[in-house]
Amino acid sequence: MTTEMLRSDAERRLSKKALNRSFWTWYHGSITGYNHQVMEGMSFATAMVPIVEDLYDTEEEKRDALQTYQPLFNTEMHMGFAVVGITASLEESKARGNEAVTPDMINGVRTSLMGPLAGMGDSLIPGTYVPILLSIALGLSAGGSVLGPLFYIIAWNVTMLLFVRFLFTRGYRLGVNSAKLLVGRQAMAIRESMVMLGSIVIGALAATWITITTSFTIDLGGTHVVDGEEVANQLHLQDTLDGILPGLLSLLLVLFAWFLLAKLRISPPLVMLIFAVIAFLGVLLGFFDPGLTSY
Structure with a gap:
């Protein structure tokens, strides 16, 4: 590449195409590249390839930029969209000549965000949002209706796509300042509220769908009359x-x-196996009646 073809720092801006490629790369591959050495680090680096290719002109610049993303990275994959967006913004700022943004600074931001976002994502999404959707889907599935699974598939994919797109876009637009919105005091309050809501939903779900009764009786001796018939006490x-x-x-x-x-x-x-053994022994000993008990 000749010198005349090189862009100045001020001309280096990310295109919508590069941002979209980065978004969809993380969307489809956040877990595919998982390994025990860098966990989601390889997937994160792959998501940054479109960003690096769009910002830098020479192969040496691209190689040096991608070296930044070798260290370990691991967080909840949906909340990880915010980190990808923030990092894209920081990489753009570095490419445009901002000396305050260095590879160490970028990795510092990634490291400081991945822990809090992992805890928040795990409690909000699989711990709260998924049980809420499943409780609605189970209700719609009564009698073998196909509406339940269809509702879950559509609701999950549509809502999560909108949610992660918002995180990615907001992270890119606000850059490192968006960290305050993600792990600040208000975000923690929202997380605690959602955890409480999830606990309520799971409790209601358990009370609705789990029914256990016992047929165990104790003979007290003697008899008494019920509706003109003599029955044992x-x-x-x-x-x-x-x-x-x-x-x-x-x-x-x-x-x-x-x-x-x-x-x-x-x-x-193993818990399911324990419950199966308890059910088997309970029926064998007469504590449970298979005709009256459901799990």
């Missing part, structure tokens, strides 16, 4: 539990599952 455990707290067995199951997953760190497949 028996204590029905389920009636007693309903008098204390309706749905008590379902609540205990949910709390037990939480204890196994959160406190003992047992894997979900």
Whole structure:
């Protein structure tokens, strides 16, 4: 490339095409390049290739710019769109001659954001938003209706596409200043509110879809007359539990599952196996009636 073809620093601006390529590269490949050395670092570097190609003219400049993105990077993939947008803005500023923006500064921003955004994204998206959508989809799926899965597929893809596009665009426009919006006090308050909402939704979902009853009875001896018929005196455990707290067995199951997953760190497949063993033994011993109990 001749000197006459090189652009001045002031002429180096990102095009919409380059930004769109970077957006879709991260959208489709944020996890595909995952490895244990740099985690999402390879995917992040790949998402920055369109940015670097659009800003720099020589192969040496492009190579040096991509060296910036070798270190480890790992965050919740949807919230990661904000970091990609912010980094694109910083890279553009560096290419235009801003001496305050250095490779170390860019990596410092990436490192400082990936942790808080990972925690926020994990609690808001799989921890809150997904259960809300699933609870609605389960309700629509009653009777085998196809509306439930269709609703989830469409609602998830449309809303998340709009959400990540907003994060990417806002991150690019505000640059490093957008970090205050993402990890500031207001953002933390929103996160805590959404976590509380998610807990309420999960609790309501458990109370609606988990029903456990027991057929266990205790023979008290003797008989009594009911509607002109003589019946044995028996204590029905389920009636007693309903008098204390309706749905008590379902609540205990949910709390037990939480204890196994959160406190003992047992894997979900093993928890399911434990529940299967409990159900089998419960039916075998007469504590559960297969015709009356659903899981």
